[in-house]
Amino acid sequence: MFTIEHEFDATVVTLMDENATHLQEDVTINAFDDVVTIEQLDPRTDRIQKVTLSMQMLRDLGAALDLPEGVYRLSPGSGDQSR
Template sequence: MFTIEHEFDSTVITLIDEGHDGLMEDVTILAFDDCVVLEQEDAMTGEVVRVSLSMTQLSDLAAALDLPEGSYRLERPKKD
């Protein structure tokens, strides 16, 4: 299950783990113009752990989900 909310400067997606034993904490994804931030509460410490991805890293992650094992470099259009 997941939810999507549109805020002033970001889109917030919350992924909710459900349906099996050993459930993980919810993951919140904050999508901004220049980066994406993933947040999840650490069940042991109660602290929120954050990981920030640049848009390039996010693009690489999306491509990696459909590729076999290996090392890759995506060709991107050159900016003028």
């Protein structure tokens, strides 16, 4: 299950785990103009852990989900991969 909210400066997507036997904490994704942050509560420390991705890193992650093992670099603007 997930929610989508459009804030003034970001789109916020929250992912909620509802199918696993050991439920994970919610994940909040904040998409800004220049970066994307991913946040999740660490129940061991009771602190929010945050990862920040540049738009290039986000593009690479999207491409990586559909590729086999290897080292890749996306060509600027074309979406092509080179190994």
